[in-house]
Amino acid sequence: MRVTSAPPSARQAHLGMLLWAMLVGLSFPAVGLVSEALPPLLLTSLRFIIASLALWVLARRAMDWWPSGRSLALYSLMGLCLAGFFGAMFWAAHHATALSMATLFVSVPLLAFVLGLFARVERLAWRLPAILALGALGALGLAWAESRYGGSGMRFGRGEAVFFMGCLSSALYPVLSKWGLSRGWLSQSAAARTFWSLAIGALLIGLAGLGLEPVANLAVMTGRDALLLIYLGLCSSALTFWLLQRATAALTPGAVTAYNYLVPFVSMLLLFIQQPGQIGWVWLPGSGLVLMAMALLFCNGRAAS
Template sequence: MKQVGFAEAHWGMLIWAMLIASSFFAAAEVGQSIDPILLTGLRLLFSALIFLPLLLLKNTSPISAKGLLAHAVLGLLLATYFGSLFEALRYTTAVNTATLYTLVPLMTLFFEVFLLPSPSLKTRLLPMSIAAIGALLLILKGAAPGELPALYPVLVFGVGCLAMALYSPLSQRFKAKTLKGRDPVAMTFWNMLFGSLFLFVFCLFNGGWRSGAQLSASDMFWLVYLALFGTLATFWLLHRAIGVISPSTVISYVYLNTLFVTLFHWVWLREQPALIEVTGAVLVGVGMLALVITSRNAKTVTA
């Protein structure tokens, strides 16, 4: 597989952040009475099936049992994240989960220390922290003062955040050994396929599969849209960047999601920017710019 360059990887992740931000608005169009874990499983499955023809056309070597196991582990991490998110949202607000999610890049950096040791890890800590503080300011705008989430949803979603933080460095570790030479198409297909299967199994136990009877034509349209742009394209761009830039830098692009959503409210919805938002936007921009500059010289070492 031809490896993309440094600039291409970062431009791809910029598009990734835009697609993720737009997916929040598209997801709101899907019927709210349908089990969200079932919807996510369908999104991952549709995305995998769309990639299947391309995978079959490519002359790739047969996947080994160890390779399938590696994809199953990565798929389980995805299922754990989405499952914990929707379980936590039953007991707390989206603002609280979004606030906790700002810790994911720093958690990713922690896992990188053990899975992908590199002398450049320390240089990324400060800019990642700056971007995290900026994203936190953007998220906290409008939240009820003094309102703290219950312990249960924090613990549940905390497990999901750990799973998502482990996903990128473990994926790069597998690509260096068990999944060596695996291109973004194959990585995306198998990880999403296993992720959807784990979510469907969960739906069998919690009874969420019954809500599938309420799916309308409009819901299916938005599901296909989300599968194409909110899931398939974003996961392909993610795996395209992993290995070119460090996993902690890759996942730090989630901070731009918050920034793009805020800009949408400013420009499209004509909302007046608050001082805390402007401060947060500046910090996100400064932190991400510093991350891009420092990531140019980052060299990961596998052991």
């Protein structure tokens, strides 16, 4: 049976992105439990393949799920954005400090807003940039607080430059999605858009992994690793990217990516659960600014709807 899907309201999109931030924040402990010997790019490719298989059942029910030539080209660019971000992140992890990467990642919502202006899928107004700047300050505050507990310092070198290009790729993904939707090039189904971008991203990341990583290292995967991989594929890839694509139909790229600021807040709460002794006033300024920015973003979205 072929079905069509109506875009969510702004309120539903914001609530979905709150769930997105929680799922992404909870995925970091799960990633940390995966065996370090496993090749990260190939592991990400397998994770995206699992997500694509899960979404295929929903995607194929959409009337416009099969892409045209120009749609496939746009999905390929979106998949390239995913490959660019994850490839840059894994490479930079060995050449950049954690604080530097956390600080650079703060730029994604602002980059998405600027790119959205060029693509004419954002409106030139002062409210959203002000909210993004407030959230960025809060996220920087959380990154600084984390650096006080054994984190490495801030610097900018080759690793940071590569990761910044990855951040640019991450910011471009929702812009391309919104641009394609506004022109009718992409499916109206969030599941179909997620399926094609993840499937092509899995192919590109997998090809990079085959060229850069030892495939034989996959043999050390344990049963626990396989279960974690399935969980990450279903919850941290299929569901999170579906929520992002769903929100893109109702919100602008800057508003969607603003929820990146909530991820370190969720990670902070997990840290407090695992290590209550880490609780301190140093976390309060950043947390307060992030929560204020999210409240303003939600109110701004309701006013715009």
